[in-house]
Amino acid sequence: MAITQETLRIVADLRERLERTTDAQTLALTRAWVEAWDALAPDFQAAVVDLMAQASNGVVSRSVVARNIRLRDSLQATRTMLDSLAAQTNTIVVNDVGAAVLDALDTHSALISSQLPANAAQVGVSFTRMSPEALAAIVERTTQQIHSTTRPLPADVERIMKRELIRGIAVGDNPRRTASKIISQAEGRFNGGLTRALTIARTETLDAHRAATQASEKANTDILAGWEWHAALSARTCPSCWSKHGTQYENDVPGPLDHQNGRCARVTLTKTWKELGFDIKEPASVTPSAQDAFNNLTPDTQRAIMGAQRLELLQSGQIKWADLSTKHSTDGWRDSFGATPVKDLISR
Numbered sequence: 001m002a003i004t005q006e007t008l009r010i011v012a013d014l015r016e017r018l019e020r021t022t023d024a025q026t027l028a029l030t031r032a033w034v035e036a037w038d039a040l041a042p043d044f045q046a047a048v049v050d051l052m053a054q055a056s057n058g059v060v061s062r063s064v065v066a067r068n069i070r071l072r073d074s075l076q077a078t079r080t081m082l083d084s085l086a087a088q089t090n091t092i093v094v095n096d097v098g099a100a101v102l103d104a105l106d107t108h109s110a111l112i113s114s115q116l117p118a119n120a121a122q123v124g125v126s127f128t129r130m131s132p133e134a135l136a137a138i139v140e141r142t143t144q145q146i147h148s149t150t151r152p153l154p155a156d157v158e159r160i161m162k163r164e165l166i167r168g169i170a171v172g173d174n175p176r177r178t179a180s181k182i183i184s185q186a187e188g189r190f191n192g193g194l195t196r197a198l199t200i201a202r203t204e205t206l207d208a209h210r211a212a213t214q215a216s217e218k219a220n221t222d223i224l225a226g227w228e229w230h231a232a233l234s235a236r237t238c239p240s241c242w243s244k245h246g247t248q249y250e251n252d253v254p255g256p257l258d259h260q261n262g263r264c265a266r267v268t269l270t271k272t273w274k275e276l277g278f279d280i281k282e283p284a285s286v287t288p289s290a291q292d293a294f295n296n297l298t299p300d301t302q303r304a305i306m307g308a309q310r311l312e313l314l315q316s317g318q319i320k321w322a323d324l325s326t327k328h329s330t331d332g333w334r335d336s337f338g339a340t341p342v343k344d345l346i347s348r
Helices: 005-052 062-067 069-114 132-150 153-166 175-218 239-244 290-295 299-306 308-315 342-346
Strands: 224-230 265-270 325-328 336-339
Touching (some): 005 069, 069 132, 069 265, 175 224, 175 265, 239 336, 299 308
């Protein structure tokens, strides 16, 4: 069960491939959202100008906003556009999920081979490949989850935009500047849907890869001991993932259950060479220590990752490395591990 340099190389290549996939998702969805807003903005601009013409004592009442036909039509057009964007999100992610599941199978085989002696096949140690039906079932489950998370997106975004506009508009001294501010706020609410779509796309793609890896593990329990959580150990990595790096779990434990948009990898561990029947010395695992890697960073980088208070608590010994991560439950989403809030750390 020794992680080798080859294992780490495979994990790095895996992370790079998944990053390319999610970067492409980000580019495609962002372009679609920008083009959609560019198409919607002129109608919203006209609706706001029309509303401001009906101002009384510098204020547009909520009832006037609610009755405005142009605004109603603009919101309806927004809902139609959001329905289209949600469908596009589904198409992009579902296609990528299928590719991620197949990639997981090939990667899992390579991960196992990287931890075994060169003559493993000669003594009967082999990798059992999952059936196409089992892989299709994983894709189907993930597809259903994607549909359930994107389905409420159009209505939610439209409702937030409408609520923002119906709060009432104070015209002020410069109607043109006020109109621009209102349109900017509406655009921000509209792009909140993009943020959610990107989170769904990235998280579901990565989770599908992990689910396929776990399913492959179940088909190979005779040679496997469990799995290890691997984080990127970079300045972009959160305190929780730094804390979880290197921790080990049984095969039937799902994960890594990192936060939404997380980049952590599930690295399968083989049984020891002795358990597999090899009468040769097994090398030590080369999984890098998260704490050693963190201690080698510059003080500024450490502070950027942890935050000043969290870092002080850690370095003073008031909290332990494991305290940095806490499991969270979110409605409509899987449980996930995220950084423990500083206020909770202080109270320990």
